[in-house]
Amino acid sequence: MRVLAVDGNPENLDRLQHSLRPAGYDVMTARNAAEAIGVLEFTRIDLVVGAVQLPDVDGMDLLRYARENFSDLEILMVSDRPGIEEAVQSIKGGAHYYLAKPYSDRDLLAAVQRALAKVRQQRQVQAACRPRLAHGIIGESGGIMRLLAGIDKAASINANVLIRGESGTGKELVARATHYGSERSAAPFVPVNCSAIPDSLLESELFGHVKGAFTGARESRAGFFQIADGGTVFLDEIGDASLSMQGKLLRVLQNKEINLVGSSRVRKVDTRIIAATHKDLVSMVKQGLFREDLYYRLVVIELCVPPLRERQEDILVLARHFLAKFAKELDRPIPALSDGVLETFRQYSWPGNVRELENLIQRLLVIVDKDTIEVPDLPGPMRFHVPQRQEPLGTLAQVETEHIRRVLVAAAGNKTLAAEILGIDRKTLREKVKKAGLAI
Ligand SMILES: Nc1ncnc2c1ncn2[C@@H]1O[C@H](COP(=O)(O)OP(=O)(O)OP(=O)(O)O)[C@@H](O)[C@H]1O
Ligand SMILES: [Mg+2]
Structure with a gap:
């Protein structure tokens, strides 16, 4: 769980880090309200430990800001001065916890643990209200059963997933089931349509930008990867991603970090990738249309949705x-x-x-x-159910091969039977099978 400590006094920040890090918390720090807001905008924070007195604005103002804009975090206010007045104000302002000097490290840790236990509990309640694993995926066929087992497996580990399937088969449904069945379910599932982002906006959309990064960037804005921090980015239509997008995605996947447009600072992000496509990525790789290195990063787990x-x-x-x-x-x-x-x-x-x-x-x-x-x-x-064949019209040889294959499957590989159905002798069948390279 991630704690943001906000204090103008570096000694206090040190102390907070020293008492919280060994307990296993990820501690980020900010020296004033402006920095704190920057962190809150772009990182998923579970608890803010804020000083009542800050160098730039009153700590109470930061408290109010955090309350109004980030509903799913807890706030612990810490004061250098003992006194009931500030405590009352903090609680009224929406702080859930208050600590005044003098306090021991144990007091601090206990307060932090209580606050985070509450965050965890709230997230669990949220997660319980969401669909369960197979939820929404209807079907009884062997294909669907295998798919559900695959989703189960994919949900239980943290590897990247590639979902393949024709248009309208339920790829997005599968992606959602995987995310909501995983440990990341309380964090966001962020769908990104790779075919819909123009190259000029790519970096800013994916990674966010800081205020003033380019003309028109009047406010800092989080990108998809930050919004999904702790959760899942769903890269839909990955086969349509431009080569430049592929390169940028590969970098995030390799380094688990991003550069905001207009900022030199590198930010760590913890997102899982689930990608989906109706295209044949393997042949796209062969044709040089899809990066092979990206393909292997994505396809750690492959889920195929049958037509x-x-x-x-x-x-x-x-x-x-x-x-x-x-x-x-x-x-x-x-x-x-x-x-x-x-x-x-x-x-x-x-x-x-x-x-x-x-x-x-x-x-x-x-x-x-x-x-x-x-x-x-x-x-x-x-x-009139004209069977709508999707394959292009084939040559006679192709049709023959396909027909022989079907008959062999129907005859469960029994060549004598297959030859009889086909009206040819076994030797001719054997030759045709060999010529067509059919595996039986
Ligand atoms: N097994 C299923 N059970 C219930 N509903 C399903 C199932 N599969 C698909 N659907 C429904 O069919 C519609 C299409 O599904 P979805 O959008 O997930 O498909 P897709 O593979 O992402 O399609 P496209 O390739 O066109 O983006 C949705 O309304 C979805 O709820
Ligand atoms: Mg889709």
């Missing part, structure tokens, strides 16, 4: 879930789906995955005012 068409059993479970959800929102009874609709859902290839299914159900509930939704209620392209 909906590969987990048939989830389609109906999800459809029922969304039917119930939107019926409740619209305050109407849950309609049934006709057998024809169920069959169409199974046949359809769902290029937009879960998002497409979710949107479809929502639209149907708004438009169709019947007890049962039937095939004619479905949108045209779906009704």
Whole structure:
């Protein structure tokens, strides 16, 4: 836990550091209110130990500022003068704890421990109100079960995570479940859309800037990495990050520190990275479009979200879930789906995955005012379920190879059976398999 000590007297700061550091607290110091505010803006602080008398402003003003702007930290006011008046004022001003001279190091430590125990307790309450691990991820297929196990594992350790999956498969949901299931759950989860930040704003958005760093920088501003200090930065669409962004990200990942734009000071940040993409990063690495070193930093744990068409059993479970959800929102009874609709859902290839299914159900509930939704209620392209193939048109040889592969899988690798299905003899099959480099 991190304590910020604010005192104009260097001896007092020394004393605070000497009594708190050995107890395992991370102690930062500020010699006046201005410095203290700078630290508070950019670092997650759990407790402020502030002197009542400060060189620049009254300690009470700093107290009020901290109270109003940072609701999740505790404040302990320390006074050089004994006296009841200041104590009363401090408590009225919103300090939770007060200590006046003379006090022993043990008194100080006890007060700090009490205050931090309260912070911890508040955070736990907050965390308990958040979704649990699998929460929100619906599905019963083997693919989803494996994914949930992967999320569990990823949540229990602190390594970086790369989530792969087609558009609309639930990558962001997986990222959130991982963060909220982890020890970092009380700290922020900060999504960053890597495709949406122009290069000119990159550093300032990611790392923040200090006042006056460039024209228009009228106030200091925290970047994504500072906001997520202690928590998780979610780098969405990482495959769209420009090479310059990749370079900057790599530096943070390697050094765990950032430079604010306009400041020469280096700040330590403690953030976990979860990245997501629908692109094939490995082939991007081969083409020189994605930095290999960054790729290996990100992919310590890899979670793959399977497309909906590969987990048939989830389609109906999800459809029922969304039917119930939107019926409740619209305050109407849950309609049934006709057998024809169920069959169409199974046949359809769902290029937009879960998002497409979710949107479809929502639209149907708004438009169709019947007890049962039937095939004619479905949108045209779906009704005629032209299987929407996403692969480009292949050559005859490719189609043949793919077909042989499918038959071999269906025949569980039994070549005699496969050859019979294919209407060729075993020798021809063996040659074709060898030529196509099929592994069986
Ligand atoms: N397994 C699931 N259970 C319940 N809801 C899901 C599931 N998967 C996805 N969703 C829902 O589908 C929608 C799309 O999910 P999400 O935004 O996480 O996908 P994505 O992979 O990040 O998509 P994109 O690549 O387009 O950014 C969301 O509304 C999400 O809640
Ligand atoms: Mg997304």
